Amino acid sequence: MTRLRVGQVEYLNCIPVYHALEDGLLDADIELIKGPPTKLNNMFLNGELDITPISSIEYAKYKDKCIIIPNMSISADGNVESILLFSHCPPTELEGKTVNVTTSSATSVVLLRILFEHYYHVQVEFHRSEPNLDAMLASADAALLIGDDAMLAHQAVMQNKPDINVTDLGKEWKNFTGEKMVYAVWVVHAELAENNPEIVEQISRLFNQAKAIGLANRDDLVNKGHKRSHLPHSLLNHYFDTIHHDLGESERRALLTYYDYAYKSGIIEERIKLTIWGE
Structure with a gap:
């Protein structure tokens, strides 16, 4: 795989996705670049990242520039706790x-x-x-x-x-x-998808594999989270039950509901359709 510049939100909610990549549990020639959401948003839009979790509202504003990686989000059903x-x-x-x-x-x-x-x-x-x-x-x-x-x-x-x-x-x-809330989705540049679809297919599989490994190793996630934040193990264990990383039918419906209200509030100029890789 061509070496890719990959954004990594430096919050606990991304540990389940990035644990395997950080610890070398998957073979991937990538460069992880950490930062808060707003910084990674700007880096991606400026062409400094190839793939990143992007704030949901930024996807709506720049939807023509990016394509969503399937089955990947930062979301929660009710309480998010962060x-x-x-x-x-x-x-x-x-x-x-x-x-x-x-x-x-x-x-x-x-x-x-x-x-x-x-x-x-x-x-x-x-x-x-x-x-x-x-x-x-x-x-x-x-x-x-x-x-x-x-x-x-x-x-x-x-x-x-x-x-x-x-x-x-x-x-x-x-x-x-009555809906879930989707706070971020993983995206690649539309140009990358058009010119190098095989890379996007590889990175899509990589991130879904990384997520599966992370979710299968809860103790490692909790220990890593505690080392970074010093928050209690019990709180972190509960938090990793609260945060989800899927993008199924209910998450898509929730995301479009959020966009509808953003449109009603004049925050975005048009109603949004989701462009997801492979669909």
């Missing part, structure tokens, strides 16, 4: 208030906008902020964190600040729509 709104009052009481949102996320920021507009019916003012909960809440009434930042902040809040409201956006989306 996309959290921290606030001084319940979300429904934030009318006219300010919300600091992490610079690390794209999809989750749009999800929060959709929930405020269509579910809570509350108008708020959003500001971008570096992912530091104390600093974010010092200058705003609420703060959105994702990934490991959210999980670590949640642990700290439970121990030291029980008066802070913590809202799981995956749970709220499920309550609102």
Whole structure:
């Protein structure tokens, strides 16, 4: 296989997919490039990555430039536990208030906008902020964190600040729509698929094999996650039950529902169809 530049979200939710690749359990001539979602999004769109998990909303905005790898996503059915709104009052009481949102996320920021507009019916003012909960809440009434930042902040809040409201956006989306939520999909450049379909076929098989190996080795995932985050083993074991990496019929329907609301909110300019490799 031609050496490919592969984006790797440096959050716990991607360990099940990348464990086998990191540990050399599969023969693959690839270069893993780590970063938060927004950084990898930009690198992919700038031609600096060949394949990456891309934020769901960025796929919608640049769908003509990329093709989705089949059976691969970052998703959850209800609680996601790593996309959290921290606030001084319940979300429904934030009318006219300010919300600091992490610079690390794209999809989750749009999800929060959709929930405020269509579910809570509350108008708020959003500001971008570096992912530091104390600093974010010092200058705003609420703060959105994702990934490991959210999980670590949640642990700290439970121990030291029980008066802070913590809202799981995956749970709220499920309550609102009845659907799962798909936060990211794996994509390759459309040009690569057109010019080198055999490479895309190989990389598609590789990632699905890597996912299968990771899911079959739960103890290794939990130990690796604990080493990186120092979060309790029991919490990580539960988290790896919560996060899913499939893209079946229910995930596709959920993703299109998310896009419909993004369209209604004027965040994207047209309704979206999914372009998936091999279909």
